[in-house]
Amino acid sequence: MTVVLVALGAAFGAPLRYMVDRAVQARHDSVFPWGTFAVNITGSLILGVLIGGAANGAVPSSLMALLGIGLCGALSTYSTFGYETIRLFEEGARFYALLNATVSIIAGLGAAFVGVSLAEAIWP
Template sequence: MTVLLVALGAAVGAPLRYLLDRAVQARHGSAFPWGTLTVNVLGSLILGVLIGGAVPGSLVALLGTGLCGALTTYSTFGYETIRLVETGARRYALANAVVSVAAALGAAFLGVTLAEVLWG
């Protein structure tokens, strides 16, 4: 049953990642990967809420592993950062690495804190 919940969450998370990434990136005329940053921070926030909210394991499988696992994308973050370096946009690459890690961690902590305040 858990595998099916993960698959269902991923079936929603992957297209959501693509659509959200493209929508955000289309609004910016920059080489900076705003779309990937957005999905990674959003996924970290959602996962933080799930972890902090002491939700049932089935919901963690569906939303945490499935949805957030497919919504967030460490591989694309790595690829885009390397591409920025290769194209000479080293400042963007450095900013992407620092901002992505800091913002995703901050969002996860914020999510845990929100869950504790709401359901603590």
């Protein structure tokens, strides 16, 4: 049953990632990969809330499989982050490559921390 929940979450997360990425990137006239940045930070925040809720017993393992592993796993994308960072570097946009790597890691960890903190505030 867990595999089915993961697959269902991923089936929703992958197209959501694509649509959000395209919508965000279309609004920015920049080489910076804003769409990937947005989905990765959103995924980190959602996963943080889920992990915090699971730690407090408020989020069952079935919901963690559906949303945490399935949805967030397909929504966020480390491989695209890596590819876009290397692409920026190779195209001579070294500042944006460094900015993308630095800000993505800091913001992703920060979003996860905020998510866990929110969960702890919601489910003490």
